[in-house]
Amino acid sequence: MLQGHQTWIFPSKPVILASAAVGGPFEAQGPLADDFDILNDDIWLGQESFEKAEKKMLEQACEKAIDKAGLKKEDVHFLLSGDLMNQIISSSFAARTMGVPFLGLFGACSSSMESLALASLLVDSSSAKYALAATSSHNGSVNKQFRYPSEYGSQVPPTAQWTVTGAGAALVAHEGEGPKVVSATIGRVVDMGISDPFNMGAAMAPAAVDTIQAHFRDMGVGADHYDVIATGDLGRVGHHIAADLLQKHHIDIPAKTFTDCGLLIYSDDQPVVAGGSGCACSATVTFGHFLKKLRKGEINRILIVATGALLSPLSYQQKESIPCIAHAVAIEH
Amino acid sequence: MSNKKNKKLSPVQQEYQAFAKAREPKRPVLKNSLRAFFVGGTICFIGQLFQWIYITYFGFNEMTAGNPTVATLIIIAVFMTGFGFYDHLAQYAGGGTIVPVTGFANTVASAAIEHRTEGYVLGVGGNMYKIAGPVITYGVVSAFFIGLIAVALKALGGM
Numbered sequence: 001m002l003q004g005h006q007t008w009i010f011p012s013k014p015v016i017l018a019s020a021a022v023g024g025p026f027e028a029q030g031p032l033a034d035d036f037d038i039l040n041d042d043i044w045l046g047q048e049s050f051e052k053a054e055k056k057m058l059e060q061a062c063e064k065a066i067d068k069a070g071l072k073k074e075d076v077h078f079l080l081s082g083d084l085m086n087q088i089i090s091s092s093f094a095a096r097t098m099g100v101p102f103l104g105l106f107g108a109c110s111s112s113m114e115s116l117a118l119a120s121l122l123v124d125s126s127s128a129k130y131a132l133a134a135t136s137s138h139n140g141s142v143n144k145q146f147r148y149p150s151e152y153g154s155q156v157p158p159t160a161q162w163t164v165t166g167a168g169a170a171l172v173a174h175e176g177e178g179p180k181v182v183s184a185t186i187g188r189v190v191d192m193g194i195s196d197p198f199n200m201g202a203a204m205a206p207a208a209v210d211t212i213q214a215h216f217r218d219m220g221v222g223a224d225h226y227d228v229i230a231t232g233d234l235g236r237v238g239h240h241i242a243a244d245l246l247q248k249h250h251i252d253i254p255a256k257t258f259t260d261c262g263l264l265i266y267s268d269d270q271p272v273v274a275g276g277s278g279c280a281c282s283a284t285v286t287f288g289h290f291l292k293k294l295r296k297g298e299i300n301r302i303l304i305v306a307t308g309a310l311l312s313p314l315s316y317q318q319k320e321s322i323p324c325i326a327h328a329v330a331i332e333h
Numbered sequence: 334m335s336n337k338k339n340k341k342l343s344p345v346q347q348e349y350q351a352f353a354k355a356r357e358p359k360r361p362v363l364k365n366s367l368r369a370f371f372v373g374g375t376i377c378f379i380g381q382l383f384q385w386i387y388i389t390y391f392g393f394n395e396m397t398a399g400n401p402t403v404a405t406l407i408i409i410a411v412f413m414t415g416f417g418f419y420d421h422l423a424q425y426a427g428g429g430t431i432v433p434v435t436g437f438a439n440t441v442a443s444a445a446i447e448h449r450t451e452g453y454v455l456g457v458g459g460n461m462y463k464i465a466g467p468v469i470t471y472g473v474v475s476a477f478f479i480g481l482i483a484v485a486l487k488a489l490g491g492m
Contacts, residue, residue, distance in 0.1 A: 049450035148443070149448075150443070150446075150447060151415075151419060151447070152420060152464065153423025153439045154431070156424065157360055158359075158361075159357055159358065192349040194350065202356075241352070244356060
């Protein structure tokens with residue numbers, strides 16, 4: 001149901017029956033290692049390519065989420081998934097394995113919340129009983145497509161981020177026990193003219209701020225409504241900018257409420273420069289870490305604002321700036 | 334940022350970019366320069382050492398020792414790339430690992446490794462010079478024009 005200008009509220013409160021977070025060896029060294037369901041000790045996952053390894057992780061996440069919900073693949077009505085690869089091959093190929101009706105999405109790193117919002121909408125409108133929202137990213141495959149070869153020796157600037165190797169999936173159901181999706185705000189594309197792909201945090205911060213502002217306006221709530229407001233993958237630089245930008249717009253979010261998945265996933269001694277990024281960043285931290293806390297009752301209301309940079313290697317070479325988006329989903333205990 | 338680039342941006346974008354820039358960590362230029370100087374210098378020192386070995390023990394002279402010296406450095410750099418060490422050294426050293434011949438070896442080897450999964454022909458063959466290609470292209474082109482200038486100067490009796 002539309003609320004305000006760009007927010008959906010879900011009166012039936014779709015339930016996240018189960019969720020799964022899959023990571024790689026580097027994520028296993030991070031502070032959230034215990035919140036992952038599967039931690040692979042090989043970035044190749046025994047596959048021939050990084051692309052296949054990413055697809056494999058997405059399959060692992062989907063299967064684990066279905067398994068944890070006590071369901072079978074056949075019970076899932078729709079799979080909604082997106083990733084960063086050209087033509088979203090990770091999602092499409094994982095959907096081939098799953099064999100369930102599939103909607104492929106592209107929202108770059110905002111795919112986690114784009115898919116969760118749409119899955120919740122499907123369930124809330126009785127268009128599905130069980131919808132699976134999933135997304136993945138792989139450090140190797142993303143480096144290959146968007147940056148330089150993994151072994152290429154170039155020094156990255158202090159604003160660069162590290163793409164998370166992982167996948168996340170959430171099974172949204174019409175009834176059951178678990179955290180409930182209550183509302184979602186769909187973001188608009190914001191482009192502040194930043195064109196440096198090694199500075200995604202600064203590029204995406206205004207999109208996150210725009211969506212948070214829209215969410216508060218549409219829902220008529222303030223920051224105190226939530227225990228945690230987490231952006232997807234702004235990293236250290238973007239988080240700082242977003243916090244100051246919110247203040248400039250007279251939106252006061254306490255420092256202990258406002259955080260970023262890209263800051264939580266890795267520890268300070270891991271060489272990730274400005275923090276984590278990638279579709280799996282917000283997906284694994286939300287579906288692993290935050291949902292676990294919600295289930296335990298440690299926190300009651302969260303707002304996840306997944307941020308995405310909608311550039312391509314081609315658009316960057318043609319000197320285009322980076323259009324960015326952010327989608328927010330509110331989840332309650 | 335140049336003013337020319339700024340002109341394309343709206344006032345709001347310009348204002349934001351200044352806002353963001355004030356909050357971005359700067360590249361530590363002095364630290365980077367010092368590290369580049371020492372690591373780059375060490376690589377050159379090792380090269381010098383090999384040259385001395387080739388001259389002293391293998392009968393090369395100062396003119397001919399260049400080839401085996403460069404080849405040795407390239408082989409070492411390629412192995413370091415293959416074992417996943419070179420990129421870490423480069424994050425520390427910056428320009429220090431790019432400028433010597435080892436940097437060039439790394440660009441070719443890293444691209445070849447990266448695209449092995451797309452096969453030997455289209456993958457390795459097609460992508461090996463993805464990063465090194467522009468250097469070769471413009472190296473050859475500029476060498477050609479410098480050559481033309483040299484020939485012209487000679488013809489005019491300038492050299």
